Amino acid sequence: MMAVGGPAADRPGGAGPGSADGPGGGAGPGGADGxxxxxxxxxxDLRVAFRTRRGLAHVVNGISYDVPPGRTLAxxxxxxxxxxxxxxxxxxxxxATTQVWGSATFDGAELVxxxxxxxxxxxxxxxxxxxxxxxxxxxxxxxxxxQVVEAIRAHQSVPKAAAxxxxxxxxxxxxxxxxxxxLDAYPHxxxxxxxxxxxxxxxxxxxxxxxxxxxxxxxxDVTVQAQILELIRRLQDERGMGVVWITHDLGVVAGIAxxxxxxxxxxxxxxxxxxxxxxxxxxxxxxxLLGAMPVVDDPRTARERDPLLxxxxxxxxxxxxxxxxxFFPRCPIRADERxxxxxxxxxxxxxxxRHWAATFYSPEGA
Amino acid sequence: xxxxxxxxxPTGAAGPTQPGATDRxGATDRxxxxxxxxxxxxxxxxxxxxRNPMAxxxxxxxxxxxxxxxxxxxxxxxxxxxxxxxxxxxxxxxDHWFGTDExxxxxxSRVLMGAEVSLRVGAVxxxxxxxxxxxxxLFAGYFGRWLDDALMRFMDMLFAFPALLxxxxxxxxxxxxxxxxxxxxxxxxTPIFARVTRASVLSVREEVFIRASRASxxxxxxxxxxxxxxxxxxxxxxxxxxxxxxxxxxxxxxxxVGLGTQPPNPSWxxxxxxxRGFVEHAWWMALFPGLAIFFVVLAFNVLGDALxxxxxxxxxxxxxxxxxxx
Numbered sequence: 001m002m003a004v005g006g007p008a009a010d011r012p013g014g015a016g017p018g019s020a021d022g023p024g025g026g027a028g029p030g031g032a033d034g035x036x037x038x039x040x041x042x043x044x045d046l047r048v049a050f051r052t053r054r055g056l057a058h059v060v061n062g063i064s065y066d067v068p069p070g071r072t073l074a075x076x077x078x079x080x081x082x083x084x085x086x087x088x089x090x091x092x093x094x095x096a097t098t099q100v101w102g103s104a105t106f107d108g109a110e111l112v113x114x115x116x117x118x119x120x121x122x123x124x125x126x127x128x129x130x131x132x133x134x135x136x137x138x139x140x141x142x143x144x145x146x147q148v149v150e151a152i153r154a155h156q157s158v159p160k161a162a163a164x165x166x167x168x169x170x171x172x173x174x175x176x177x178x179x180x181x182x183l184d185a186y187p188h189x190x191x192x193x194x195x196x197x198x199x200x201x202x203x204x205x206x207x208x209x210x211x212x213x214x215x216x217x218x219x220x221d222v223t224v225q226a227q228i229l230e231l232i233r234r235l236q237d238e239r240g241m242g243v244v245w246i247t248h249d250l251g252v253v254a255g256i257a258x259x260x261x262x263x264x265x266x267x268x269x270x271x272x273x274x275x276x277x278x279x280x281x282x283x284x285x286x287x288x289l290l291g292a293m294p295v296v297d298d299p300r301t302a303r304e305r306d307p308l309l310x311x312x313x314x315x316x317x318x319x320x321x322x323x324x325x326x327f328f329p330r331c332p333i334r335a336d337e338r339x340x341x342x343x344x345x346x347x348x349x350x351x352x353x354r355h356w357a358a359t360f361y362s363p364e365g366a
Numbered sequence: 367x368x369x370x371x372x373x374x375x376p377t378g379a380a381g382p383t384q385p386g387a388t389d390r391x392g393a394t395d396r397x398x399x400x401x402x403x404x405x406x407x408x409x410x411x412x413x414x415x416x417r418n419p420m421a422x423x424x425x426x427x428x429x430x431x432x433x434x435x436x437x438x439x440x441x442x443x444x445x446x447x448x449x450x451x452x453x454x455x456x457x458x459x460x461d462h463w464f465g466t467d468e469x470x471x472x473x474x475s476r477v478l479m480g481a482e483v484s485l486r487v488g489a490v491x492x493x494x495x496x497x498x499x500x501x502x503x504l505f506a507g508y509f510g511r512w513l514d515d516a517l518m519r520f521m522d523m524l525f526a527f528p529a530l531l532x533x534x535x536x537x538x539x540x541x542x543x544x545x546x547x548x549x550x551x552x553x554x555x556t557p558i559f560a561r562v563t564r565a566s567v568l569s570v571r572e573e574v575f576i577r578a579s580r581a582s583x584x585x586x587x588x589x590x591x592x593x594x595x596x597x598x599x600x601x602x603x604x605x606x607x608x609x610x611x612x613x614x615x616x617x618x619x620x621x622x623v624g625l626g627t628q629p630p631n632p633s634w635x636x637x638x639x640x641x642r643g644f645v646e647h648a649w650w651m652a653l654f655p656g657l658a659i660f661f662v663v664l665a666f667n668v669l670g671d672a673l674x675x676x677x678x679x680x681x682x683x684x685x686x687x688x689x690x691x692x
Contacts, residue, residue, distance in 0.1 A: 088577075091581060093577055093580055093581060096511065120583050120585060121583070122583075123580065123581055123582060123583040124581065124582035124583030124584075125583060128581075128582070129578070129581040129582070131574055131577070131578050131581075132574075133574060136573060136574040136575060137574040137575050137577075137578040138575055138578070139575045139579070139592075139593050139596075139597065140407075140575075140597070141407055141596045141597055142592070142593075142596070147579075150579070150582075150584065150588070150592065151579075151582040151583070151584075154582060154583040154584050154585075154588075155583055186406070186407075199578070202578070202582055203581075203582065205582065206582060206583055
């Protein structure tokens, strides 16, 4: 198969037409623990645009990150921030009307611009994916077993019987009781949490080195969420997989992420180690997001606390991004006059060890 | 690959909405096995169908047709070409239940044996259009873009002609006869299957599980036949049933105008055509083959309607009494 290791930091030039502005990968703070050379998946200045009737929609405008084995990167953002698109683009899972620039290397091999056939070798076997809604991400007319078997046989030529017993092992590994008989169950016979476990088994079938969880717990209720989070953490430990969590739920991120990347309008607005990001958020958007998190405690005292904060307004139109900071129209601070017409570069935060923010604003006492 | 694609088969899938889904919010994270264990959808479909008396009646008629089609030669009291000299144009009697025709042939026997022709023409013609149309629809719908345009514009071209005119034109090229009639009817009904399939594929293609199986490294062909086709199948199944009725009707029409089955072979359309000249003197010559066509076409249509009800996911959740997925 592919060579293990290899320098991931080589950045091919010609990262597409300089369509958008942006800080680009140059500012690249790097990945989950800085050592870019050890990353399984390294993304540099990735840009994605969709052709639409109204013109090019710039959905991802230059994001860079590394995913080292065994570590967890969380990509946080609201709907439409480009967080999922950025991942789907790597695997060639977007419609043909999509344009992708930049670089993404998996095990040192470039993914952007690869042929469909070559990408297929990476899908499942190199990078596994778990999707948001387990209700719709399993084929309703096939038994669970067949779907896992199919995922196994997509990359390995295993006889059917062997694949079936391997499928039962996988179901056991993801915590499904009585796996051998569950192989013959149809998805509609399982609960949401069980289905998501099956999806995880499907994603693991190709023995991926990176697991991408795209809002994988969003559609589940809270107790099940916790179980799925724990399951993925356990599998990560056992297999040494790199994990990318794509989510809008900061509560999820806080518990599991080593490194957090906050996206807004297709750009990284802030990133850093989970501790530093949550301890001292710098970007007004991140601060807004943290303020918008509900805190559940004694309902009798809840009334006395501040009401739940929201960030007024909507994300900008990707066809017509603002000239300056994309968050400027909604920004409650607008600290600097450059905000309106200049995109703030991603720069190290003063006093931070592994913490970067794309803002001209620096909070007092930071 | 082929055996696997067949394995996917038209299992009577009921679209993406899942009738048996439990209430997610109420469910703790354990297995909730709903209803009977592991009953595939096609079994559930058959059970639902069995609850509809009209569908059961239609199925019985069609079963009878198949039996008669297969066993007609043994069931018929006389040979289809056996002539009773001096017994021409006899009205129905205990000897000749449906009377005799102008050559003294037993109409009952000929109607029984005509079933085989109708059945064969229906099955082969629809088989041709089903395979061709579904393949065209699958590829056009799944791959889209130029392939879609090329294939579907070609289908539109075929579709633009009135069905019978088109069949006659094809027969003018191929020459008359039963086999060519089957091919002609098959060609004429291909665009319908292509359209129905494509429309269904377009919605299934966007399902998350298609993206999920791409993400797990499945190839296009596998996705098309294993994932898209079974989920796109319900409208195709309904269309097949209804097309069988139309194909039988078309065969009758082509034989009626003399391009299909050739005399002296028994075909309902041909018998109708021959009986036309004697309607005033021997109504039975035209009535009984006409009734045969009527009942068979009606049965296919009723079955098609019932199947549509059962296969429609929204209707289905009402019928099963289980809440819809969400």
